[in-house]
Amino acid sequence: MTRMLARVPLIVALAGILSATMYIPAFHASALDFHVTARAFFYAGTIFLALTAAIGLATARYETDNPTRSNLLALLGVFTLLPVIAAVPLGEIVRDASFLDLYVEMVAAMTTTGGSLFDPRLLPDSVHLWRAMVAWQGGLLIWIAAAAILAPLRLGGFEVSGDVGPQGDGPPGRSEVTTPQARVARAATLLVPIYFGLTLALWMMLVGAGQPATTAVIHAMSTLSTSGITNDTDFVEAGAGVPGEILIALFLVFALSRRTFSPEIGRERFRLLAQDRELWVAGMIIGSVTVFLFVRHWIGAFDEDRLTDTRAALGALWGSAFTVLSFLTTTGFESTYWDDAQNWSGFTTPSVLLLGLAVFGGGVATTAGGAKLLRIYALYTHGRREMAILVHPSSVANKRRGGVRFPRGGINAAWVFFMLFATSLAVATLALALAGLGFAEALTLAVASLTTTGPLADIAIGGRAAVYVVPDAAKLVAAAVMVVGRLESLALIALLNPDFWRD
Incomplete structure (x- = not known):
């Protein structure tokens, strides 16, 4: 099966897989007696599957002169063109929505941004299942593309890392796999x-x-893809409560470091996990923010009569920890006790905190967006070294201090990325403001799109489906920024490099 798919262009193979998965929500809707929804998915899946099969047969013998460039272009096409296919069946289900709204909805899902233009309560569970499936497939593509396409090009955070992929195969040139198709x-x-x-x-x-079962599979796919998509059923209403949040928190760890889902087992893997600086940085951020919100209760002397309320204290502590972890991984789930945590700490502007967590982001080669923890750690170590030089100008640094050695030029690449990230954020905010949004709304939507944390827009702009009221121009800008945030600006700049197009 893998060999057969490798013979056709990557985007054609992915379009065929996406079309075939439409049968799953079709059967799901049929089992619930939603026949209109079932027919929409079944017909669209059949038509697009036949179309992609024909295109696959026509392009099976085509060989590109530059497979790496072709695969990178295919990634761009996946996040811009395949949402058109994914949105077609929704046009027969959500009749009062424009195709632009449906397209932006699917771009948000494919880029694992999540969020929604529609009130989740007005959509059937089969549509929510489809949104989660599209995001799940987008997350899987991120894993594969990071290892096989971005890592050899030193993109997507690997410009700071010394690994080729999430398996830690070593530097380029030593891998047994050489061709892009084989990778x-x-x-x-x-x-x-x-x-x-x-x-x-x-x-x-x-x-x-x-x-x-339906709610559980939506939450499971949304957790692994860090899309935060839900069918408007929180964990208490779904019957899982805090145990469900604990389970999701355990699996959100896979968005903090690529080493957590390495296929290697044994003592060496646990040693690498113990030394993984992405996990260390994530733990420090989660722990410090949670403690700050918890201790702020006494600093601000809020609700003094609740100082001895142990249940409220534990609820606030867990609500802070889970929500911080969720937004750090750019997932966007809110804990059932998040409101209690805000009341406990007296923190009246949580959106600022959540925006900052989303900008930090998760691990390299994971489904999380944001700036990535490894880049943050690289800049931290560089800043610490520069301050040490001020005190001891002739000192010699130990490059392997802390068990991490950054490749030559890795620190400079991290600085370049942050410059591009800040520039992209400024341009996106300006474009959204020109499209008719206020500054606060434009900044929030820009951060939500660039870090692929869609639920941020719902929280900060004003409730679920708040993005639905923004102008169409702003929706197009947001969709474009989602693609930039998912691929990262360095990959897009690589596509604009003239040397990349020369044979």
Whole structure:
């Protein structure tokens, strides 16, 4: 199967897979007697599957002169063109929506941004299942593309890392796999079972915790893809409560470091996890922010009569920890106790905190967006070294201090990325403001899109489906920024490099 898919262009193979998965929500809707929804997915899946099969047969013998460039262009096409296919069946289900709204909805899902232009309560569960499936497939593509396409090009955070992929195969040139097609096939063979197995395990655990099967599978796929998509059922309403949040928190760890889902097992893997600086930085951020929100209760002397309320204290502590972890991984789930945590700490502007967490982002080669923890750690170590030079100008640094050695030019690449990230954020904010949004709304939507944290827009702009009221021009800008945030500006600049197009 993998060899057969490798013979056709990557975007054609992915379009065929996306079309085939439309049968799943079709059967789901049919089982619930939603026949209009079932027919929409079934007909669209059949038509697009036949169309992609024909295109695949026509392009099976085509060989590009530059497979790496072709695969990078395919990634851009996946996030801009495949949402058109994904949005077609929704046009027959959500009749009062324009195709632009449906397209932006699917771009948000494919880029694992999440969020929604529509009130979730007005959409059937089969549509929510489809949104989660599209995001799940987009997350799986991120895993594979990071290992097989971005890593050899030193993009997507690998410009700071010394690894070729999430398996830690070593520097380029030492890998046994040389051709881009072979790298994609090998990464897919290695990562698909892990990704699918983790999703299946979380689904079964959530069902065991009390969630309905449909809600559980939506939450499971949204957790692994860090899309934060839900069918408007929180964890208490779904029957899982805090145990469900704990299970999701455990699986959100896979968005903090690529080493967490390495197929290697044994003592060496645990040693690498113990030394992983992305996990250390994530733990410091989560711990410090949670403690700050918890201790602020006494600093601000809020609700002094609740100082001895142990249940309220534990609820506030857990609500802060889970929500901080969720937004750090750019997922966007809110804890059931998040409101209690805000009341406990007296923090009246939580959107500022959540925006900052989303900008930090998760791990390299994971489904999380944002600036990435490894880049933050690289800049931290560089800043610490520069301050040490001020005191001891003739000192010699130990490059392996802390068990991490950054490649030559890695620190400069991190600075370049942050400059591009800040520039992209400024341009996106300006474009959204010109499209008719206020400054606060434009900045929030720009951060939400660039960090692929869609629920931020719902929280900061004003409730679920708040983005639906923004102008169409702003929706197009947001969709474009989602693609930039998912691929990152360095990859797009690589496509604009004239040397990249020369044979």
